[in-house]
Amino acid sequence: MRPSAVPGPVSELRAFVRASLVRPVPRDHQESDAAFRRRRVVAAITLVLGAVALAVALRIEPGDPLFYLATLVVAVIWSAGALASGTLHVGWAHTRDQRTARPVVQSLTLGVALLLVFLLGAIVVGAVPWLRGPVDDLLDHARYGSLPLVALLTALNGVAEELYFRGGLYAAVGRRHPVAITTVIYALTTVGTGVPLLVLAALALGLVTGLQRRVTGGVLGPIITHLTWSLGMLLLLPYGLDLSDRIFG
Template sequence: MADPQRDGLLGPGGLVGEVRAFVDAALLHPVERDHTETTAQLRRRRIVVTVTAIAGALALGAALAIRPGDPLFYPATLGVAAIWAVGAFASGRLHLGRAHTRSGGQSRAVLQGFLLGAALLGIFVLGAFVVSRIPVLRGPVEGLLDHARFGSLWIVALVTAINGIAEELFFRGATYAALDRRWNLAGSTVLYAASTLFSGVPLLTFAAACLGLLTGAQRRVTGGVLGPIVSHLTWSLGMLFALPLVFSTGV
């Protein structure tokens, strides 16, 4: 005998079916496009990406080493964003990209990016409740949060947004395009996570790996950086405002 409640949940029009259709459209089935580059263009992109990745990682480590409350933190982090952005545009052409919709059409993936970023944010907020109660993990994260506590939160939010956009332009735009198609998802994720190693905060590297994997999958599907940018901003700004609240309950 049919169970209307179960069919409503698991059927094609039910919650599970809707989630499956969303994941298929947003993360699994690439949109057809032709972004082929000449050998010379690819060589140029790879050289620019290599130089930029080294310079950006060193600059990021130096910026995060600045004492919380020091006004140099803002220009330093904006300098990191400038490195990523200049390297991205200097490497070659970038694309906004398009994604499938559940109805069979195409979109710019803005809503998809927001929903994916919000889902990752929810997972990390739940994880933050655990981290906030483990001193060895809590300490380094508190150090990062101090930049927001001792400075202007809204200026930090603006800097966070600018850096998020620049990072996606470079890692999901230039870096992804510079790698062999067999390795561009995994390779861009690894390089993005590696760029945070000089920060000395292991959880930041872990977060970069998770975010990089999600936005890299979006880049594979859409062929561009718009969806990844929206996901990145949703996650990073959400974490900026949510983490202090979560950590204040873990004291």
């Protein structure tokens, strides 16, 4: 009897990508036309308020206590808008034994992979002054303020953003290109911050979490990926920039 073939790393990677980002888990999330229209109105109002509040928060001088209050307000806006828009689903993921489970392990893996890509990118960014400057300004909030408090607010905003962008807004967009539309809108909300790398990060993170939302049908997977990436960037990005200084002088 011939032994069963052991999947190689390429096959494993292909299966992982398909399960986590390509093949949707079956579900039925139908809602009435009235509920859908209401969701769209709430999502639109929340988008305007949240984008303005985010731009204001990230332009506050590092070390100013007002920054903490402003970022908390941003999180409240995204969360309240998402919850008020309608039902939010947790979501399910495919497993190796053809069952479904909560999307925890896949999401952690995607978050770490995205984090590694951006940390490698930070080495290049650190050598380009016009990209490095805005990033340093953003990190100054952690350098000159309370790192534990900044980390807590980063986590709260990560959860809130996913509740809104991959929860309320995603459902409000409808069935025509929700991943592309929510990703672009998510990136546009960061333009007002004046940080080019943040806009690029929003595009990459928005695409990955949007695909997760399409596959899992819920917000848990996107939340886990977002938190893994954002907290990792907060804590490790300064080391990536320091490494860039050592390499490029």
